Amino acid sequence: MAEILVCDDETNLRELLCLALEGHGHRTLAAANGAEALRLLEQSAWELLITDLRLPDMSGLDLLRRAKELAPDRPALLMTAFASAATAVTAMKEGAFDYLEKPFVMEELHLAVARALEQGALQRENIRLRQAVGERVSAEEIIGISVAMRRVLELARRAARTDASVLITGESGTGKELVARFIHNCSVRVKGPFVAVNCAAVPEGLIESELFGHARGAFTGAVANRPGLFVEAEHGTLFLDEIGETPMPVQAKLLRAVQERLVRPVGGVGERAVDVRLLAATNRDLREETASGRFREDLLYRINVVHLHLPPLRERREDIPLLAARFVECHARKYGLGIHGIAPEVMDCLLRYHFPGNVRELSNVVEGAVALTVEGRVEMEALPEAVRCGQSAGTPVVAGEFRLPEGGLDLEAHLAALEASAMDQALEACQGSKTRAAELLGMSFRTFRYRMGKLVGR
Ligand SMILES: Nc1ncnc2c1ncn2[C@@H]1O[C@H](COP(=O)(O)OP(=O)(O)OP(=O)(O)O)[C@@H](O)[C@H]1O
Ligand SMILES: [Mg+2]
Structure with missing residues (x-):
C-alpha cells in the first residue's frame, strides 16, 4: 500500500478519488492546486502522483517535471478531460507512467495505480541492484580517496555505461586489473563472463590460438578444437592485460578482431562473429612503442577509445x-x-x-x-x-647527485653497469625469481628477460 498524492482543483472529484484509493488501503494526500502539490511533493513521502493536466495555477506537465526532478524513480499518472494524442505523447515523454481520460470508472483508476506502483517498485529495485553491484566492487575492493583516484573511478563508471574500448595505463601494481573488473561489474555485461589474459605470460607461439582458438590438428599438440578467449568472453568483457607485450604478427590479427568483431581460429575455416567488450592494460608507454615501431598505431587507436591512467601510489x-x-x-x-x-x-x-x-x-x-x-x-x-629506512630498491638516482668526471665518461657503459647492478640486486632480493625481480624494477617479465639477454651478450 502506498502514499498517493492527488492533485485536482475539482473538490468533488478530488475527494472521490481519495476515498476510492483509501478504500483500496492506500494513504492519500490531497492538493487543490499546483502550489499546494509542489509543497507536498517536497515535504512528504509520496510514492505516486496523480494530477490533473489543467490546474488553476500551472500545467500538470510542469508539476510532473518537478516531481520527476525530485524523484525520478517514482511514477505519476495524468488525468485529462481533453485527451489528445499529442498531450498523451508529451505526458509520456515527460515521464508520466500512464494517463486517464476523464470521465473514467474507478476500476480503470485502480488498474492504472496498481501498474504504476509495480513499475515504480521495479525501477527502484533495478537502481538498487545496479548500485549494489557497482558499490560492491568499489566499496570493498577499490580504495581511493585521493582526487586522482576518485576521478579515475568516476571516469570508469561513465565508460562502463558504454561498450567503448578502454585502455588502462599505469605502473605495475597500481590497480589496472582491479579497475578493469570494476568497469565490467558496473556495465550491463556484468551477467556475462569477465575473461582476463596476460599477453606477456602466454608463450609467443601460442598467443594467437589462445585468443582466437584453433582447429583440431592445426599444430602439434592441438588435439581438439578450442574456442579461444574471444569466444569464451562472448556477451562479456575480454581484458587484454599487458597488451604492449603482444608480438607484431598477433597485433595484426588482433586489429582485425577488434575492428570487425570477427575471429578466425588457427587452422580453421571461416570466421565467427563475437560480441565482446574490450579492455586493455599496459605499463608501457604505447605512444613511444608505436613511434619505435613495436606497436601498431591503428591498433592503439582502436583500443584507446577511452584512456584511464592510474597514478603511482x-x-x-x-x-x-x-x-x-x-x-x-x-x-x-x-x-x-x-x-x-x-x-x-x-x-x-x-x-x-x-x-x-x-x-x-x-x-x-x-x-x-x-x-x-x-x-x-x-x-x-x-x-x-x-x-x-625510508629507502627503496627503486628510488631513482637523484640526477643532482651525479658528478660528471672531468675527463668525461662512456655513458652507455656507465648506464649498462648501473642497469646490471640494479638487476643483480633485484634478483638477489627476490631469491632469483625473475618475475618478481622484474616487478621490483617496474618492468614486465619479457622486458626484464630481454635486457638481461642484452647485458649478458655484451
Ligand atoms: N585502489 C585499490 N584498492 C584496493 N586494492 C588495490 C587497489 N589498487 C590495487 N590494489 C591491489 O593491489 C594488487 C595489484 O593490483 P592490480 O593487479 O590490479 O595491479 P596492476 O596495475 O594490474 O599490476 P600489474 O601491472 O603488475 O599487472 C591487487 O591485489 C589489488 O587488489
Ligand atoms: Mg595486472
Whole structure:
C-alpha cells in the first residue's frame, strides 16, 4: 500500500478519488492546486502522483517535471478531460507512467495505480541492484580517496555505461586489473563472463590460438578444437592485460578482431562473429612503442577509445593509510591472527616510502608485517629494513647527485653497469625469481628477460 498524492482543483472529484484509493488501503494526500502539490511533493513521502493536466495555477506537465526532478524513480499518472494524442505523447515523454481520460470508472483508476506502483517498485529495485553491484566492487575492493583516484573511478563508471574500448595505463601494481573488473561489474555485461589474459605470460607461439582458438590438428599438440578467449568472453568483457607485450604478427590479427568483431581460429575455416567488450592494460608507454615501431598505431587507436591512467601510489599518498588499514585487516583475517591496526610511526614510514611496486608492494609489505606480528598492532620491528629506512630498491638516482668526471665518461657503459647492478640486486632480493625481480624494477617479465639477454651478450 502506498502514499498517493492527488492533485485536482475539482473538490468533488478530488475527494472521490481519495476515498476510492483509501478504500483500496492506500494513504492519500490531497492538493487543490499546483502550489499546494509542489509543497507536498517536497515535504512528504509520496510514492505516486496523480494530477490533473489543467490546474488553476500551472500545467500538470510542469508539476510532473518537478516531481520527476525530485524523484525520478517514482511514477505519476495524468488525468485529462481533453485527451489528445499529442498531450498523451508529451505526458509520456515527460515521464508520466500512464494517463486517464476523464470521465473514467474507478476500476480503470485502480488498474492504472496498481501498474504504476509495480513499475515504480521495479525501477527502484533495478537502481538498487545496479548500485549494489557497482558499490560492491568499489566499496570493498577499490580504495581511493585521493582526487586522482576518485576521478579515475568516476571516469570508469561513465565508460562502463558504454561498450567503448578502454585502455588502462599505469605502473605495475597500481590497480589496472582491479579497475578493469570494476568497469565490467558496473556495465550491463556484468551477467556475462569477465575473461582476463596476460599477453606477456602466454608463450609467443601460442598467443594467437589462445585468443582466437584453433582447429583440431592445426599444430602439434592441438588435439581438439578450442574456442579461444574471444569466444569464451562472448556477451562479456575480454581484458587484454599487458597488451604492449603482444608480438607484431598477433597485433595484426588482433586489429582485425577488434575492428570487425570477427575471429578466425588457427587452422580453421571461416570466421565467427563475437560480441565482446574490450579492455586493455599496459605499463608501457604505447605512444613511444608505436613511434619505435613495436606497436601498431591503428591498433592503439582502436583500443584507446577511452584512456584511464592510474597514478603511482607515491603521487597519491593520501590513499596509503586507508589501503594499509584494509590490508592489515584482510591479511590478519586470512591468517586467523588477532591483529588490529598500525602503530603511528609505522604509518609515518609507509607514508614516506617510495613504493616502486605501488599498491601491490604496500599489500606485500603489510602482509609480511602482519605475519611477523604476534598480537596487538603492527609495530616498527615488523617492517622490512628498506621501508623502515625510508629507502627503496627503486628510488631513482637523484640526477643532482651525479658528478660528471672531468675527463668525461662512456655513458652507455656507465648506464649498462648501473642497469646490471640494479638487476643483480633485484634478483638477489627476490631469491632469483625473475618475475618478481622484474616487478621490483617496474618492468614486465619479457622486458626484464630481454635486457638481461642484452647485458649478458655484451
Ligand atoms: N585502489 C585499490 N584498492 C584496493 N586494492 C588495490 C587497489 N589498487 C590495487 N590494489 C591491489 O593491489 C594488487 C595489484 O593490483 P592490480 O593487479 O590490479 O595491479 P596492476 O596495475 O594490474 O599490476 P600489474 O601491472 O603488475 O599487472 C591487487 O591485489 C589489488 O587488489
Ligand atoms: Mg595486472
